[in-house]
Amino acid sequence: MLPDKTSKLSVIPLGGTGEIGKNLLVFEYEDSIVVIDGGVKFPDDELLGIDLVIPDSSYLEKNRERIKGLFITHGHEDHIGGLPFILPKLNIPIYGTKLALGLVQAKFQERAAYPESLMHILEPGKPIQAGAFEVEAFRVTHSIPDAVGYSLHSPVGRVIYTGDFKVDYTPIDGQDMELGKLAAWGQEGVLALLCDSTNAERPGVTVSEMVVGKTLREWFERAEGKIIMASFASNIHRIQQAIDAAADIGRKVCVVGRSMENVVRTATELGYLKLRDESILVPSSEVANLPSEKLLVLTTGSQGEPLAALTRMATRTHRQINVLPGDMVIMAATPIPGNEKLVGKTINHLYQIGAEVVTKDMGQVHVSGHANQEEIKLVIRLTQPRFLIPHHGEIRHQVGFKRIGNSLGYTDQDIAITQLGSRVELSTDRMEFGEPVEAGSVYIDGLGIGDVGQIVLRDRQQLAQDGVVVVVAAISKAKPYRILSGPDIISRGFTFMKEAETLVDGAKAEVLNTLERQIQKDQMEWGVIKANIRDSLGKYLWDKTRRRPMILPVLLTH
Amino acid sequence: MLPDKTSKLSVIPLGGTGEIGKNLLVFEYEDSIVVIDGGVKFPDDELLGIDLVIPDSSYLEKNRERIKGLFITHGHEDHIGGLPFILPKLNIPIYGTKLALGLVQAKFQERAAYPESLMHILEPGKPIQAGAFEVEAFRVTHSIPDAVGYSLHSPVGRVIYTGDFKVDYTPIDGQDMELGKLAAWGQEGVLALLCDSTNAERPGVTVSEMVVGKTLREWFERAEGKIIMASFASNIHRIQQAIDAAADIGRKVCVVGRSMENVVRTATELGYLKLRDESILVPSSEVANLPSEKLLVLTTGSQGEPLAALTRMATRTHRQINVLPGDMVIMAATPIPGNEKLVGKTINHLYQIGAEVVTKDMGQVHVSGHANQEEIKLVIRLTQPRFLIPHHGEIRHQVGFKRIGNSLGYTDQDIAITQLGSRVELSTDRMEFGEPVEAGSVYIDGLGIGDVGQIVLRDRQQLAQDGVVVVVAAISKAKPYRILSGPDIISRGFTFMKEAETLVDGAKAEVLNTLERQIQKDQMEWGVIKANIRDSLGKYLWDKTRRRPMILPVLLTH
Structure with missing residues (x-):
């Protein structure tokens, strides 16, 4: 198979780069797309009320026709937890080892169903043709059995992705990491290595x-x-x-x-x-x-x-x-x-x-499942790739990985530090960044997928800090304007109002004042009135308490 | 001085035990009370919007007349940060080394003032008579200069409190920890040692x-x-x-x-x-x-x-x-x-x-300021106390300290694991727990001291999770009842309402339904109506979204 000199192989991380979690890797060559994993991430503290975070997969949805398959490295949540949200929109064949696929199936039983006919058990060493890619799994050792990495052989060359791994010479199930296969590919020539960089800051080797x-x-x-x-x-x-x-x-x-x-x-x-x-x-x-x-x-x-x-x-x-x-x-x-x-x-x-x-x-009752520096070096030396792409890591880990690469003679140009949506274009002898694609995070909250965005989250943060103060009044719809009822003030999460009578009285007086001034103008622009209430009451409450509750003015008219 | 055989010395931790932070220790003998430190603690994540946590000092306020002085061990926030809130209510003399007192004064310049005449610089080795106690500071090494521990000599014996310390044999300022003094007191006889237990789980010694x-x-x-x-x-x-x-x-x-x-x-x-x-x-x-x-x-x-x-x-x-x-x-x-x-x-x-x-x-650019196990053992061996009381630690650290004590031959009965408000009663040959006193945490939020309690915090937690939905309607005050305006629905932090029209329409219909059913009964119990709206709308929104926003029904009548 002679390499095509014009077309390029693109590597596009849609998740798992610049972060630990929600892994989703895309490989693209002409009209063939191969996807690896689809994980979740647990929300950071500031994502109030969010249950899970999944990768934005709109790029996959838009290119659904070209996807030849999704391959799973192993059954951890950060690699399979997003599939029930991502797969139903794609309806593509998925491949994984027996355990990984078993855990995916258990997941689908909890949420949406996915056709059995699209799920294929895969065995290391038995390549699968997926469009222009020949995809072959190889066994790695990790903190879950049946974990694999993948070799993707394309017309421009072979790319290897380790998946999550450590080098455990004495795995409990006797299933060694297939270092020999990595070495053999290394002899044949490897274009690029995508490598787990989680522990790239840690010297030495991990413990078995x-x-x-x-x-x-x-x-x-x-x-x-x-x-x-x-x-x-x-x-x-x-x-x-x-x-x-x-x-x-x-x-x-x-x-x-x-x-x-x-x-x-x-x-x-x-x-x-x-x-x-x-x-x-x-x-x-x-x-x-x-x-x-x-x-x-x-x-x-x-x-x-x-x-x-x-x-x-x-x-x-x-x-x-x-x-x-x-x-x-x-x-x-x-x-x-x-x-x-x-x-x-x-x-x-x-x-x-x-x-x-x-x-x-107090003693080794836990060991990490991710390769330390010396194990990463081993895999680089065995596969002898032309280019390096750290994956599965925050920036600090990617930079740690780059330093390892540098120490083995790779220049900064040989190593691609990606971000979500980066498109790394590989030809037989070049690696460069192309046009990035749409990528990011989608928040899951209850049944909602993506309906909670930055505005809602900012509101939750303000509510969490200082609570909410609702101001209500009924005002006549037509002239002569007058207050029919209220203003009433209700608060939650602000202060214990029952013990803050003077504060409530002061606040009411403040609102009444704003309303009456507006009525005297004999011109009721409701948006302006609400903004005035928010301003004047906000200032009053800040002076008295040094807090900034969310102020919600509600004006009824009839 | 012959020991009094009937009166007891009480040790009462009002802060800093079962926790790291907001240290406040009370020593009591007949009508003499001596206080050590008054710190703050930074709020845990669940204390939404809270700026600082200080110890509940109501026990001190109630016994203000008996307090002979407050002694400061060193100028860290967890030992002095609470003083601007605690001291103004007590108006008692305070004592500290030059730097500690200087930092307290800087603190008071930011908030309340405190009379200069009540602040006294104290020197290690120069005892101060405070009621029945002879209080003497001794130099310790810690991560701030001018740190001291205290010996409190009372009619029933000597109690030593280390304050925060490590044993640094090569302190930067040449001010060695006064181990010799501890040894001398050990020779004379020490009734009890209160000891920093922060690092009681860590073997060996700290680094200088x-x-x-x-x-x-x-x-x-x-x-x-x-x-x-x-x-x-x-x-x-x-x-x-x-x-x-x-x-x-x-x-x-x-x-x-x-x-x-x-x-x-x-x-x-x-x-x-x-x-x-x-x-x-x-x-x-x-x-x-x-x-x-x-x-x-x-x-x-x-x-x-x-x-x-x-x-x-x-x-x-x-x-x-x-x-x-x-x-x-x-x-x-x-x-x-x-x-x-x-x-x-x-x-x-x-x-x-x-x-x-x-x-x-990547290299020792930081070392701990708290004694490891071997340093704690040294201080116990030097002072040879009859009883041990771990301080400045969570339960795990207190238990770690107890194990150190056990390893040196102390029985569980010789070691008091305290909680906030515990009263440890010491006589010349006994240590037992007496009646606990009022103790706990006071939350500071903006200008408010203690006005944000469990109810407000629970509301903030709910608001943070799923936001707030405000339901407003105006209803005629007298029969025949009818809806004058609304129901309107406004939400914040719940979902992006502009894109959730059907949800809003459904919610309005749900509320309208509840209101009309009530109107048909021709009996308007406002409390009941609000509860019904909360129930039915809550159920509706849970079904549609699996979220539980706070629902605030506001009914205006006129």
């Missing part, structure tokens, strides 16, 4: 998941009461190791929390989680009948999420599981940035009860 | 501030563009070391950010910050005229605070300081739990500009 298993066993053996282990639901290897350790010391296992129950069910059905004896699992309704020292509870809530099972146990509001003094709670996860305070609260509640709390600081 | 100076110099020498260093304003030793290093390599220093400017001014005036040559300082208005390589900017914003100087520089909204590609930004502080994400944002913005960002992970 196997080490966590050993540490867990040591803690388990020391425990005298119940053992409660909180981790990410999707970390099936860790769950496997915990269950095995429990079996060895004769403890039953109770799985608690919706996502943990779902993942354990799917993983067991598909054969990724192996129970020596199914009777080791006990339902939470039976926990009360078992002695503490015979029990391991696997639970959600490692991030201190207010409604998660561990949080409810810690605040003594969980219906079935009581944490008792002397119980051991193992936090087998690190707080995601932003969750530190919530996690800290949970830990304090547990100490208050008298439980022993084991965190990462 | 001197090491930071060395690291800063190394980075400074590597810098080619501007150097911008962000740190806590109060870390005068770090600022001193940075200025000295700048002087050595011929850079001018510009101090930016209100709190940084205030502290540098106060510390220079009082002689705690020493400039070899005053001309090294340049005002920010002159920065534009200086070459980048001749400049060090000392700034606030190490916590990513949205309005701080560094944050504004990073978002290119600072009027005087422009960050340029190649500038070096040193984050000489760790994020306080809860601030990680804000700090991360600032770092990403700086990388975006092309600056080099140096964080603690």
